[in-house]
Amino acid sequence: MLSVVLAPFAASLLAPFLVARLGDRAALVLALVPAALFGWALANLGEAYPGRVEATPWVPGLSVPLSFNLDGLSSLFTLLITGIGTLVVLYAGGYLKGHARLGRFFVILFGFMGSMLGVVLSDNVITLFVFWELTSLTSYLLVGFEAQKPEARRSALQALLITGTGGLCLLAGLILLAEAGGSWELSDLALSRSWLQDSPLYVPALILILLGCFTKSAQWPFHSWLPGAMAAPTPVSAYLHSATMVKAGVYLLARLEPALAGSEIWLYSLLVIGAVTMLTGAVFALLETDLKLVLAWTTVSALGTLVFLLAPSDEPSVKAAMAFLLVHALYKGALFMTAGNIDHEAGTRDLTRLSGLARVMPLTFAAAAMASLSMAGLPIGLGWVAKELIGTAKLADDIGFTLTSATIANAMVFAVAGIAALSPYLGKRSEAAEHAHEAPWTMLAGPLVLGALGLVFGMLPQLAADALITPAAAAVLGQKPVLAIAIFKGVDWKFLLTLATFAAGAVIYLLWRRFGAAWRDASAPILARGPDRGYDRLLAGLASFATWLTRLMQPGVLHRYVGASFVVVALIVLASAFRGRFTLAMPSDGGLVVEWAVILLTGAAAIVTALATTRLLAVTALGVVGLGVTMIFMVFSAPDLAITQFMVETLVVVILALVLIRLPGFQLGTPQQRQGPAALLLAVAVGTGTALLLLGVLAEPFDTRLAEWFAAESVPGGQGRNVVNVILVDFRALDTLGEITVVAAAALGGLAAMMRVGRRRADAPPQSNLGEPR
Amino acid sequence: MEPVLAILIGVLVAVAVWLMLSRNFVRLLLGFAMLGNAVNLSIFVAGRLTRAAPPLIADGAVAFEGAYANPLPQALVLTAIVIGFGLLAFALVLAWQAHVRLGTVLTDEMRIAEPLPEKKEPAS
């Protein structure tokens, strides 16, 4: 199965070369890859129950294998991904004929295909998450494929941010799930319901996983990215944003149903969110004029229905969900492709400008008609079967809310099916229809095949049920279900309800034709305040927060950086000084007169440096401090240090003298250079903290082992009697090597800075609000 | 004498911080030099002090007889002094070049890399 998942990635790598060599015909060759995978999935249908797990080591150090599971649920999805994938690749060859970036398109599309196969086949939750994120990334690239359009870039980013945030939640949720369930394999977790749901981690894990699934599957209130994703080329909309990727959330819910379902929190969150999404999608679909957006909103509605159906986790509901999933993928893929044909051949997708296309585009019309029969649920398409199952499922629970909301949504979807399949094709030929003509065969194959499949399954429902729906439902339920499907089961009140739904749908369709424009005008101000607006607000707020934070952290003024650093130093030093048991060292002896004299002189010189108002005094006082330190080294048995310090002090005075005579003086009195009490307080705090910390350190007993080791090894091991030098050039020579490298680097830096000015002075400095160099 | 030196180090650190908080780049560098002295001293003092017993083994001997100063902090501080000098000199080069190029030694006027924000907020 690893090779199945990797095959599309291989095709992805080959795609640019094929496109460069064959042009548009590359699509015909590339379509063989998903077609072959489709054949593989068909051949393996027999193994779909109870499933087959294969594992390949991937990151053995972290126990993350590439493990895959082929059971009913994953084989249903695999068939959809590869089957619709084949048709979409063909379709894209026609739709993007001659497009300059066709090669890149196929790279990303096949990357997506492999990732999506990875999602539905993965058994390991980490592997699943990696592929899940890959689908988000490839979706981002495909939505933003027309990157020259600002709208496409915005939509792409929105899709990425929403699904990406959800992805992070999902990762956390999956980790909690694995911890609580005791396994990282989904096939094991499916058996862990009894102890998993008693775990304290169950509720947080469930909420995080639901967030991940709801964002991916565009549930309210995270749905706003899906209509935006229609900025992608139509093959992408047909593939990712109706048939496959948006179903990943639904897939994961179904996959985790055995482990997570059954609790009230699962039931009500899926039921309510699903119902709200279902109704929102249906209502908004009626308010759009862009054919693709109408379809996008019905996709939102359909995803809501699927989530809704997964809520009760009983047999009829799950079977209904699986049937509806199959139906929806078939008809929605077909409808998107017909919408793409209209856009491609008539030059517009605006429903108000489209009518009478049936005569110029008969085959497209036929495909749209077949698909919409299925979508509307009329008694010939597979939609009817699914609808019957949904009806059974809804009746199985006695909550009036679900029946009502589903009936209303069904009626509206019925109306939308009419809008999508009838409105552009019937009636008088509009101006746009005059110039239109039929699409090429590559763009007809997809919609016709998918539409026809819907009809075939509708007439032979047992075929779909046995091969696909029953095994998938079995995987979700963890048992082998029996599915009895009949097209017509006699007149009962459920049948009457369905007829009433159809009638209501027809009425809505007629009302839409009459009053559609008025509805749009009335709803526009309300729609402007929806979640999409909230997303914009959130993003703008985030950007201004980031700006504020950056200004706070990076004011661009050196003394503020220095101040902030010292505030942190003061806090750390004071905190560590007062941590735990704290005693201060007290002077144990009186000390020699010369020591006191040197210390007092050094301290006094330091204070003079701080107060000096002229450069000369400051440098002199600093020099005295250096000499004082030299004498301290000398008094306390460090002749090497004393010599070094003395030489350095001499050179410091030389270089300070070299530079300071060319720089302006201090002007400490001016407001620009005056230092406030805050600086004084900070200086005293850091100084006091350092002294306290050092006194605390001195109160601790001293560990002399290192000193003794160096002293003992110096002559025998280092051939030297100056222990300090032996440490520097022998015992710790690697440190010294690093240190002389630093010194050399400082010198190179100084030389570079000097040469830069010598060479670049002729150029004007970067524009600024400062005066030119004097 | 270690505690007395600890207090001296505190004074040196306070003066160094005070100087480094100045908006005048030259004073900042003086503070930088002072801070280097203070840090070197504190490493030296933390290794404990010994009078009149440098870590030099007598000619012909293999080991110390009697007390000797801790050699390790001395080795650490010795390189630190030289590095401190290198960095100070480098910073002085920068200060000098900044003065040549920008005509100022005041840090809040050195704003070419990070200019003040425009008053106008970007339209969302």
Added chain:
Amino acid sequence: MSSLILRAATRALAPLLILLSLFLLWRGHNEPGGGFIGGLVAASAAALQGIAFGPAAARRMLWLPPAAVAGVGLAAALLSIVPSALFGLPPMAALWSKVDLGDGAYIPLGTPLLFDVGVFLVVVGSVVALIAALEHKPE
């Protein structure tokens, strides 16, 4: 800044300082001194030369450009690692050999001495380079 007395004194002092620096470098392993101290003394000789006779004179004292001196020093320090590698010892393990002068006297030569010479050259080169950078007049 340059006066007759300074120049006369520098002519006498600079060679003495160089000798002193080499002496400090040599004896550093046993008495106070070593590469750092020797390097600083030699650098101060160069600085004195620079103050008395101008930057060009300071650079002439080194034969090579200061940055090149520092580079040679780093190379020498790195070279001192090679012998231990050749003998399969841990990196930077010291190797010594005694050069016999007769009468039982000998000069110990070893990789740490080479390393210290490297330190010496890096310090001289770097300090002179930095002073040169500060003396540089952009006009």
